[in-house]
Amino acid sequence: MSEKKTAAHQVLARKYRPQGFEELVGQPAVSQTLSNALTTKRVHHAYLFTGPRGCGKTTSARILAKALNCEKGPTPTPCDECTSCREIALSSSLDVLEMDAASHTGVDDVRQVIIETVALAPSRDRYKVFIIDEAHMLSNSAFNALLKTIEEPPPHVVFILATTEVHKVPATIASRCQRFKFRPVAPEPLAEYLAVIAKKEKVAVEPEALSLLARAAEGSLRDAISLLDQCRSASDGKVTVESVREMFGFVPQDLLVGVAKALLDQDAKALAKWLKTIYEEGVEPAQLLKDLRAAIESVYLEKLGAGSGAEPAWQKALSGASAESLGFLLKRLNRALEELRYGDSPRLALELGLFSALEAAHDLGAWVARLEALEKRLVAGGGEIPSRPRRRSRRRRAPRPRLRRRSRLRPRRSVRSTWSPRGPCLTPLSSRRCRDRRSRSAPRSRRRRERRAAPAT
Numbered sequence: 001m002s003e004k005k006t007a008a009h010q011v012l013a014r015k016y017r018p019q020g021f022e023e024l025v026g027q028p029a030v031s032q033t034l035s036n037a038l039t040t041k042r043v044h045h046a047y048l049f050t051g052p053r054g055c056g057k058t059t060s061a062r063i064l065a066k067a068l069n070c071e072k073g074p075t076p077t078p079c080d081e082c083t084s085c086r087e088i089a090l091s092s093s094l095d096v097l098e099m100d101a102a103s104h105t106g107v108d109d110v111r112q113v114i115i116e117t118v119a120l121a122p123s124r125d126r127y128k129v130f131i132i133d134e135a136h137m138l139s140n141s142a143f144n145a146l147l148k149t150i151e152e153p154p155p156h157v158v159f160i161l162a163t164t165e166v167h168k169v170p171a172t173i174a175s176r177c178q179r180f181k182f183r184p185v186a187p188e189p190l191a192e193y194l195a196v197i198a199k200k201e202k203v204a205v206e207p208e209a210l211s212l213l214a215r216a217a218e219g220s221l222r223d224a225i226s227l228l229d230q231c232r233s234a235s236d237g238k239v240t241v242e243s244v245r246e247m248f249g250f251v252p253q254d255l256l257v258g259v260a261k262a263l264l265d266q267d268a269k270a271l272a273k274w275l276k277t278i279y280e281e282g283v284e285p286a287q288l289l290k291d292l293r294a295a296i297e298s299v300y301l302e303k304l305g306a307g308s309g310a311e312p313a314w315q316k317a318l319s320g321a322s323a324e325s326l327g328f329l330l331k332r333l334n335r336a337l338e339e340l341r342y343g344d345s346p347r348l349a350l351e352l353g354l355f356s357a358l359e360a361a362h363d364l365g366a367w368v369a370r371l372e373a374l375e376k377r378l379v380a381g382g383g384e385i386p387s388r389p390r391r392r393s394r395r396r397r398a399p400r401p402r403l404r405r406r407s408r409l410r411p412r413r414s415v416r417s418t419w420s421p422r423g424p425c426l427t428p429l430s431s432r433r434c435r436d437r438r439s440r441s442a443p444r445s446r447r448r449r450e451r452r453a454a455p456a457t
Helices: 028-039 057-069 083-089 107-115 140-151 187-200 207-217 221-234 241-248 253-265 268-281 285-304 312-317 323-342 346-359 364-380 429-453
Strands: 046-050 096-100 128-133 157-163 178-181 415-420 423-428
Touching (some): 028 178, 046 057, 057 083, 057 096, 057 128, 057 157, 096 107, 107 140, 207 221, 207 241, 221 241, 253 268, 253 285, 253 312, 285 312, 285 346
Parallel strands (some): 046 178, 128 157
16 A cells, blocks of 8 residues: 655745745845846845844845856846756755854854855855854854955855844944845735735635734734734634634724723723723733734824824724824823833733823813913903013022131140159140249249248348
8 A cells, every 4th residue: 555645734934935036025125226236247245134033134145145046147036947046945055055153153163164165166056155144143253253254255155144133243244245124024015915825825814814913923024924824724714803813812902992992081980990801801911002002003193194004993983082192192001011011010000001091181182272262262351361470589698708617626735745753744845834934933932931021130
């Protein structure tokens, strides 16, 4: 009985990985610049790709390697049919070496993988390409060993460094490379790309669910595709908004709308009721604040005229709120998130953050309207608008002369040692002088007394 060979399952993130510059999502500047460089044959010897996770740095490095070593190249549109293109797509090419700097951080790894092989000619292809992923993880010694090689490599060598933390790359390395900054993908292109993948995979997905997945990915294309793959495995062929919220812990929309209305109406009882429901359902405080902030932010930008991506349900719920009040709530939510991050009691931080938004008078528009109405009434009645009273200027008194205080310490008297039959003693010099003066004057006064007392002869 012959065994049936089953093909290995391939995740959607690898299956739908872009294979050309025209397939890159959300990176028009990078794809256009690299395509022009390949068309004009102005290929640099070192490139530095920077940006957040999942935005296409390593994928662009592989596409550039295919474009350089394609049989029809160098070309901005590799054929994906020749041996070189297929081997590079499978990461099995001998002339395209990928080095994971997170696990090969030392100078010995750089010497073994790069320095000892950089002088060798390519085995088959046109260029020998070194792709160093997570380049910021290399040690200082490894960067110093790589410095001279990157500065003056052989003509058949191209270096491509990819990193998420460009500030950790030494300036001596970055200055020798052409830097390309990859930006996070916007939610709209992400949702459109997810819809294309869902259509190819024959998965029914609601448009609101796609928007929710795109927003949860936070600009990462790989994360968005992985979330869609996870939802497809959990659902019965149809991905809905409720299933996505339940799977990833998103807060229900009716709960968010209720909390927002209670905050805008300054209704403490209604807010306490919604908080009780939040605790019963086990919603995380941080997730509640983030989802509430994202929903209010979309309406806030739309009221300012700077955006138009708010959901219809939120537009209807916050139609009576002004832009000033929404801006005040966003500030309060940001402060609550900061306190929640550094505090030890998430529940207390959530309650303080939400209830503090009810205390202050945040409707600045109403206050301005009341002041304008008051000014109009004063002007119509013939009265003058009271100006700000001046403060009475106080006379400055002349400073009293500071009397110099006498020191309470007595002047130190000089001390001199004298000799007595009992031994040396210390007596003050003044007392010694007085005693000497009395001893000298004693015989003279005695003679005077004796002379007066003697009878006259």
